[in-house]
Amino acid sequence: MKLIWSLSCILILLSIIPGCQPPEQQYSQNHRATYSFLDSEHFRGQAEMAQYTGTIIRYGKPREAELMLITVLEPFIRDQLVKSESETDFYAIKQNQVMSYQTGVYPYRQMNSVFWSSQSGEFLKAFMTTQEWCGQTYRELRKQGNTLQFYYSSYWEDESRGYETKSYPGSPDYALLYDELPLFVRKNNLEDSLSIALYPMLMSSQIRRPDWDIGKPARDPDFRKATMDSKPGEIIWQDKPRKVRIVTVTQPAFQVESGTVPEKKDVFYVDSESSLRPLLRWERNDGGALELSSINYTDYWEQNDPGDGLPQNLKIPE
Numbered sequence: 001m002k003l004i005w006s007l008s009c010i011l012i013l014l015s016i017i018p019g020c021q022p023p024e025q026q027y028s029q030n031h032r033a034t035y036s037f038l039d040s041e042h043f044r045g046q047a048e049m050a051q052y053t054g055t056i057i058r059y060g061k062p063r064e065a066e067l068m069l070i071t072v073l074e075p076f077i078r079d080q081l082v083k084s085e086s087e088t089d090f091y092a093i094k095q096n097q098v099m100s101y102q103t104g105v106y107p108y109r110q111m112n113s114v115f116w117s118s119q120s121g122e123f124l125k126a127f128m129t130t131q132e133w134c135g136q137t138y139r140e141l142r143k144q145g146n147t148l149q150f151y152y153s154s155y156w157e158d159e160s161r162g163y164e165t166k167s168y169p170g171s172p173d174y175a176l177l178y179d180e181l182p183l184f185v186r187k188n189n190l191e192d193s194l195s196i197a198l199y200p201m202l203m204s205s206q207i208r209r210p211d212w213d214i215g216k217p218a219r220d221p222d223f224r225k226a227t228m229d230s231k232p233g234e235i236i237w238q239d240k241p242r243k244v245r246i247v248t249v250t251q252p253a254f255q256v257e258s259g260t261v262p263e264k265k266d267v268f269y270v271d272s273e274s275s276l277r278p279l280l281r282w283e284r285n286d287g288g289a290l291e292l293s294s295i296n297y298t299d300y301w302e303q304n305d306p307g308d309g310l311p312q313n314l315k316i317p318e
Contacts, residue, residue, distance in 0.1 A: 033121030033187040037276040042297040047072035049296040056288035057212045058103050065101035067290050081125045091118040106133035110203050112179050128202040137205045152207050159207040169223050172197040185247040185268040186277045190230045197223040212286040217259035226251045237280050245270040274316045
């Protein structure tokens, strides 16, 4: 009887200690985000294919760019953090972010894949590859308890290969990757003002600075304080007024050994007239801007025959 009582006490203690909780329960308040639009019929066996066109900044000049945000629910194996090919009751939200643009004579092709728990919105994993004529880079972040496991391999000097562990900060309302923002700004009941900790963008060929900061101060990738403010507003989209949620993410300037990293600001315009809350426009902190130019809901993975293509649909579901 004493043995049973002792074991019961141990189990109770383990359930209280954060580090011993199942991964789904760890830091749930700090990372919880829900997206009711994913319950829509549009996501049943289909993906949201949102195409954006506009400009980004590289080497100090604007470049015409295309961004595809592909959002889908995917069967997932939790312990391997990969797509499941067998029976599973666990699903992940996956967003592939594919950026294409040209700099002079050579093209860039960059892709993020970001995964969250469909049950809690908890971040699970992100990885990125970038290819251009100067070289290739790979980066991966995996959530493990209250840490991020960071792996990388690049073609830049002193950044050829590495592994680091980063801890999640405990004080902000949310600790987020920069690459989570295009989905996070669409979450249910986004608060008017949030204190967040932001991990720098993955979609870059360099490890210690974003591509648009080539030649500027290098800094270790880590969580740094930022703010997120949300307010209702209106923009002109496709020549018509559209009610939106305007979300501004501000990263204050900070000092590093080699200089000052200036303040950075991203502004997201999320549609308020549709229950799916698509992102209509993204004014980026590099000085560029991308606007939704088509949106489709389809099983794109079944459309792989010659001649298959996405219709340039501009109608947003209600």
